Amino acid sequence: MHRRTAATSLGNRHLLDFMSQAKGNNHKKAGQRHTRPLDSAQSIVQNPYEPSKGLISTMSSRPTTVTLKQVAAAAGVSVSVASRVLNGHAKAYRISDQTEQQVRGIASELDFRPSQIARSLRLQKSKMIGVVIPDLSNPFFAAISREIALAVEAEGFSVLVADSRETTSIEQELTGELQSRQVEGLVVCPVGVDGSHLLTVHQSGLPIVLVDRGFPDFPMMQVTSDHRRGSEQAAELLLAQGHRTIGILQGLPGTLPNEERLGGLRETLQRHDLKWDADLVDGDNFTEQSGYESTHRLLSKRPDITALFALSTPNAMGALRATQEQGIQVPDELSIVSFDDSPYSDLMAVPLATVCQDVPRIGKQAAALIIQSIQAKSPPKFEIHQVTTKIVKRSSIAKASPR
Amino acid sequence: MHRRTAATSLGNRHLLDFMSQAKGNNHKKAGQRHTRPLDSAQSIVQNPYEPSKGLISTMSSRPTTVTLKQVAAAAGVSVSVASRVLNGHAKAYRISDQTEQQVRGIASELDFRPSQIARSLRLQKSKMIGVVIPDLSNPFFAAISREIALAVEAEGFSVLVADSRETTSIEQELTGELQSRQVEGLVVCPVGVDGSHLLTVHQSGLPIVLVDRGFPDFPMMQVTSDHRRGSEQAAELLLAQGHRTIGILQGLPGTLPNEERLGGLRETLQRHDLKWDADLVDGDNFTEQSGYESTHRLLSKRPDITALFALSTPNAMGALRATQEQGIQVPDELSIVSFDDSPYSDLMAVPLATVCQDVPRIGKQAAALIIQSIQAKSPPKFEIHQVTTKIVKRSSIAKASPR
């Protein structure tokens, strides 16, 4: 109570002092600055206060943990009563109103927070779910993590995130780590080439859902875009504009999204009685670098190419950069379509036509599945959820014309 | 052992079957597809296997947790011996080589994973750190989270992430939640307007570091860019091109990054004997919407503006959109500089000059501080780390000329 008040008033003071404080700091630093080169990656450290005065003195050096036992003692009741009250079982146990108030009062006065660790151990449920992502800084995966975090928080779960750095062996370690932390469920965006460890997890009975890069023959829950249909949409668009020779900038071969996108394209071409030419496929990753290199290779190898289909946004960005270098006009000399949207695709040098994935929906779906699977005590289902994509036409596509 | 083998061989089979499987799936779905409108946000659910056969039968319906006790029993030793062996204290306790091998063997055979929950309770340390972020889908914050995750994982910590949705009250709840989960440290990117709860956390003795939006008068560890210096760089650039009337698209007023960026600009102008005109500042958030609206307002209100300084990338994107609508040529009629980089800034309709923040460094620094603070038993330091920015000139800036 007392502490709370102090904190608040300081919070206010902060706003009042904001500008002047900041200016003060700046003056002190002014001298130093000019001694460093402008773009050196250094950071300035300030230690404005001596350790011995003001606020700091009220601070304990170790986190102070108030236990239920202490609350009970302070309230003059047994731990069981305290526990029951604080878990809302007061009336179920006919605890007197007076006792209840007493306990509640003391608890909030002491700022009691039940140890979730102890709780987890006792209840045999951690209320945590694990999320394993190949690259948290990739906006696609970040958005998915976010949806999952928001959705499961609403159900009282916390999320442990782990970044596998696009590496299967790390993914394997991390899932193990999360299991030993007793997560109640696992959402993983697999790196996508070998998933045997995921199968092991699944067989152990831990609820698991795979997102984006899945394994169609693994009998577990999976959610991805309908890559195949998305590719179809892109292909139809290109074909309608008269394109017959389409270069493909692929991502990581062997992964489900890559193969499905390729498959959708191939089928569509065949349906239009065009032969499938493996020579037109190039690339080895979902990265900008890969897109850049394959564009250069494809364009020099095959001058008859009139359009490029990039299997990811970074692949498309690489293509943009490569065409810029070669002085090729998009879309006049070459059309480009991309899979995957980025927020500013429409503000690019040439606004990029794109097969958009419904990222929020993918995330929400994954969250819903894992929660449901945790709460239902039934054995995990095998369900593959394919989320519909949407094609957005932008000016990077035009009628086919020879380069 | 047995299970492991089965899993691996299945993983291989998957690769072989990949294409045909996928094609099979597709055929089955073909009929359904055409009954749905193309862009409906629906997802297709498949349940390819009946629950009663093949792999599924080997799967237990509840997660099967092997305990230390079971390992000990199977190995014919006491739990203490088992514990000591598995924690690498074998020789320290002169445990016989034979016993050690015995225990190790059984443990790996049973795929034993020590319960971190129990361990945490006993050791009074969770080996978890909490990360609170205003918006996990924002690439800036996502990148910071990633750096933190990678760095702390290396030290054996796991990270609990929480998304505060740019809302102080949620941030407050989440920090409480994380505290009760016994995290050993907290990294928070505060929403930035009221931080009293963070002060309370700090006073409780839990290590905490603030990132990006800090509070200069809170005596705790903080790391942000050197916003002030960054702004200075941008301003100097604009001034050198002859700009004298600069419109400012600001972010969330009252937050440290916003005020510092504003401050740096103001100082630079004053140093060049230009008066500070508050009328030239517009905007209420770090969003594209805010940037878009303030651009429209500023340009119609002040025809003498020759350059725009956007205090965030989204603000700048809003400006780009607004100028496109008004048919204003950038940079010929109007120059734009932005704070904050985005990966594809150079591929935008007009490549955007930018004050780049060293995001990875910010993240690494935060991680290093929290780890160090957890490991050192000394009371938390008050240190503000300012990470140097770098200005990147691109073609969105040109000599000043009247519109």
Add this chain to the structure above:
DNA sequence: ATGAAAGCGCTAACAT
């Protein structure tokens, strides 16, 4: 060289 037992903080029978 190994074991027994206490106890981390909590919940839920099982007493009164």
Add this chain to the structure above:
DNA sequence: ATGTTAGCGCTTTCAT
């Protein structure tokens, strides 16, 4: 209406 106690899985004294 409230208290006592066992035990979740683990580590670590303290015995032997």
